[in-house]
Amino acid sequence: MLYIIIVKGSDNSEAGNLPSLELREAMSAFNKELVEAGVRVMAKGLYPSSIGMRISYKKPDASPEITEGPFIPSDEVFAGFILIEVQSHEEAVKWALKMPDPQGFGQGQVELRRVHE
DSSP, X not given: OXXXXXXXXXXXXXXXXXXXXXXXXXXXXHHHHHHHTTOEEEEEEOXXXXXXXXXXXXXXXXXXXXXXSOOSSGGGSEEEEEEXXXXXXXXXXXXXHHSOOSSSTTOOOEEEEEXXX
């Protein structure tokens, strides 16, 4: 079963600030644990939404609408993701709960979702 752990953005990540050294070390240790357990498929951080765009399909057969970033509020954008392959929903939850606060300062939020295969 594939699951994605989506790291939600924060004012800090949207400003393009890197996490503290302590948080980077904690995230590296978490990712190493995922790799050693053989469950990590991919993990990537995303650039701030200020250099992104949204493409909206508001009407059938009409041209899409493009909105340039940044997008507000910052906690409604994605700052990164980890794709894991596990045996059960319970295992996915276990891994998601082991993840350090991805934004630090008590601002982190992740979303766990199963991926269609």
